[in-house]
Amino acid sequence: MFSGLSFGQYLPLGSVVHRLDPRTKLVLVLAGMSAVFLARGWVSLVVAGAAVMGLALASRVGMRSYLRGIRSLWLLVALTALLQMFLVPGTRLWSLGALAVTREGVAMAAFMVARLVLVFVLAQLLTFTTSPVALVDGSERLLAPLRRLGLPAHEMAMVMTIALRFIPVLFEEADKIVKAQVSRGASFQAGGVRSRLQALSSILVPLFVRAFQRSDELALAMEVRCYQGGEGRTRMNRLCLQADDYVFLAAAAAVLVVVGVLTRT
Amino acid sequence: MPIELENVSHVYDAGTPFAARALHQLSCRLGTADLTGIIGPTGSGKSTLLQMLNGLLIPTSGQVRVDGVPTRGLKGPALRDLRQRVGLVFQFPEDQLFERTVFDDVAFGPRNQGLGEAEVQERVRWAMEAVQLDFTAFAARDPYSLSGGEKRRAAIAGALARRPRYLLLDEPTAGLDAAGRLQLLGVMRQLAVDYGTRVVLVSHRLEDVVIACDEVLVMCGGELFMQGSPRQILQRSDELRSGGLELPWFSELAWSLKRHFVGFRTDLVGLEELADEITRVVGAGRPRPSAPAARGEQHGV
Numbered sequence: 001m002f003s004g005l006s007f008g009q010y011l012p013l014g015s016v017v018h019r020l021d022p023r024t025k026l027v028l029v030l031a032g033m034s035a036v037f038l039a040r041g042w043v044s045l046v047v048a049g050a051a052v053m054g055l056a057l058a059s060r061v062g063m064r065s066y067l068r069g070i071r072s073l074w075l076l077v078a079l080t081a082l083l084q085m086f087l088v089p090g091t092r093l094w095s096l097g098a099l100a101v102t103r104e105g106v107a108m109a110a111f112m113v114a115r116l117v118l119v120f121v122l123a124q125l126l127t128f129t130t131s132p133v134a135l136v137d138g139s140e141r142l143l144a145p146l147r148r149l150g151l152p153a154h155e156m157a158m159v160m161t162i163a164l165r166f167i168p169v170l171f172e173e174a175d176k177i178v179k180a181q182v183s184r185g186a187s188f189q190a191g192g193v194r195s196r197l198q199a200l201s202s203i204l205v206p207l208f209v210r211a212f213q214r215s216d217e218l219a220l221a222m223e224v225r226c227y228q229g230g231e232g233r234t235r236m237n238r239l240c241l242q243a244d245d246y247v248f249l250a251a252a253a254a255v256l257v258v259v260g261v262l263t264r265t
Numbered sequence: 266m267p268i269e270l271e272n273v274s275h276v277y278d279a280g281t282p283f284a285a286r287a288l289h290q291l292s293c294r295l296g297t298a299d300l301t302g303i304i305g306p307t308g309s310g311k312s313t314l315l316q317m318l319n320g321l322l323i324p325t326s327g328q329v330r331v332d333g334v335p336t337r338g339l340k341g342p343a344l345r346d347l348r349q350r351v352g353l354v355f356q357f358p359e360d361q362l363f364e365r366t367v368f369d370d371v372a373f374g375p376r377n378q379g380l381g382e383a384e385v386q387e388r389v390r391w392a393m394e395a396v397q398l399d400f401t402a403f404a405a406r407d408p409y410s411l412s413g414g415e416k417r418r419a420a421i422a423g424a425l426a427r428r429p430r431y432l433l434l435d436e437p438t439a440g441l442d443a444a445g446r447l448q449l450l451g452v453m454r455q456l457a458v459d460y461g462t463r464v465v466l467v468s469h470r471l472e473d474v475v476i477a478c479d480e481v482l483v484m485c486g487g488e489l490f491m492q493g494s495p496r497q498i499l500q501r502s503d504e505l506r507s508g509g510l511e512l513p514w515f516s517e518l519a520w521s522l523k524r525h526f527v528g529f530r531t532d533l534v535g536l537e538e539l540a541d542e543i544t545r546v547v548g549a550g551r552p553r554p555s556a557p558a559a560r561g562e563q564h565g566v
């Protein structure tokens with residue numbers, strides 16, 4: 001009934017991209033997003049887009065999975081396109097009362113949609129190819145220098161890991177509660193808005209109760225194992241950049257430079 | 266008309282890299298006997314099978330029919346009718362209790378049936394007594410504060426209170442003590458006699474199933490491995506062991522006695538029958554000792 005398999009769940013496929021260091025992937029995605037947003041005009045966007053698509057192909061995830069993720073955000077894409085079409089001033093193509101679609105608007109809409117799609121692809125690329133634990137590990141290491149400024153990098157990373165870990169658990173819990181209720185005659189499809197809202201709250205209340213119970217249990221389990229924050233902790237998997245990482249980082253730098261130069265001229 | 270399964274296969278998360286096969290080409294009839302037991306090792310698809318029977322899961326291929334009505338594509342009142350016909354108690358009672366008090370939780374089902382509050386109260390009382398949860402002591406308790414065995418009883422009461430025609434129980438005896446297990450199995454038999462309820466129960470313990478049930482299904486790796494009466498099943502001890510199941514102690518004993526006594530019966534169910542057979546074979550011709558000694562000590566049945 002519910003499925004956690006929607007936007008960018010980790011798919012352990014073992015491609016080149018999967019094997020990259022999580023820090024490299026974080027930097028690649030940030031660089032890719034910067035390139036996409038830096039791009040002014042189609043030429044630079046095509047360069048950035050080609051780089052992003054190349055990366056997506058190398059991940060071996062399959063375009064269908066990426067498209068499925070983008071489809072779940074279609075409303076945002078459609079809204080962006082509509083706003084651009086109507087709000088950008090220029091030569092009228094077609095009008096609806098006081099509103100008018102302009103030639104420049106349509107071009108702008110296409111440009112913005114292409115950008116959005118590329119950003120979604122990048123975001124999914126990161127989560128498709130990187131396990132949540134590796135992702136958090138990577139961001140902890142990237143943020144580590146900021147510890148000197150008093151940023152609790154380890155604690156932030158731990159909070160993120162736990163949150164990510166519990167998303168599928170919450171989906172499962174919700175599924176169980178729904179199953180328990182429909183098995184005893186509850187109905188979530190029938191009835192008006194009011195009874196549907198009531199049915200929804202009858203799921204949400206026990207869901208919250210269980211989430212709090214779980215967090216209590218987790219806190220206890222962590223304390224029992226003497227967890228006391230990042231101070232003096234060592235790690236089992238040390239991150240280490242490989243040749244592949246340097247190749248991908250160099251390529252990303254090159255793309256950024258090219259896009260930067262193209263937008264200048 | 267019972268519940269019929271025809272070539273039922275089920276794959277979880279089909280079409281994704283997480284696809285997991287749970288049932289494979291399963292065909293059988295359930296609910297022909299008063300009490301049907303399903304047993305099989307961990308991961309053999311028992312819980313998946315039960316969830317097929319009340320339409321919580323729809324098979325990836327094949328057909329499930331309850332009293333002749335296919336579960337696929339049911340909507341609205343027809344689906345509600347199926348869930349009324351087939352009551353389900355989940356494997357983990359925690360998955361099933363969601364209201365703030367035991368009373369409200371047990372009353373959830375009858376209230377959805379549209380019964381008046383007086384009748385709901387009466388149903389709740391009856392269901393709680395049936396599973397030996399004292400109404401005055403437990404009605405106002407928070408389900409999460411109950412002990413494991415009490416949660417199990419409350420969960421069963423929740424399904425009972427709807428008076429379903431078929432009652433499916435997933436591992437109902439797990440977490441209960443010996444007396445509690447016997448008492449619960451007694452309640453299931455009573456339901457069948459009093460209300461004609463067809464009970465289907467899943468268990469890890471072959472012992473409980475052969476003693477309590479009239480019909481036994483053995484599952485293995487998502488497939489139906491055997492189906493028959495308890496006596497027929499116990500005759501196939503080698504196959505049961507190869508399927509990863511442990512024989513009840515009285516069958517183990519019967520099979521090893523068979524090695525020493527030609528013609529020793531192995532289709533014995535329970536201590537009484539074993540004792541009688543031992544007396545017949547070993548003690549033939551000898552005078553019976555005084556009655557209490559012959560009964561021996563009750564082993565943990």
Ligand SMILES: Nc1ncnc2c1ncn2[C@@H]1O[C@H](COP(=O)(O)OP(=O)(O)OP(=O)(O)O)[C@@H](O)[C@H]1O
Pocket residue numbers: 277278285286287305306307308309310311312313314356
């Ligand atoms: N929600 C689910 N998502 C994915 N796979 C599942 C799910 N539920 C069960 N499975 C898989 O399906 C198979 C059968 O599971 P099922 O729960 O039916 O077994 P079972 O016989 O009830 O086991 P047990 O005796 O341990 O309760 C298992 O391999 C399990 O991992």
Ligand SMILES: [Mg+2]
Pocket residue numbers: 311312313356435
């Ligand atoms: Mg199970």
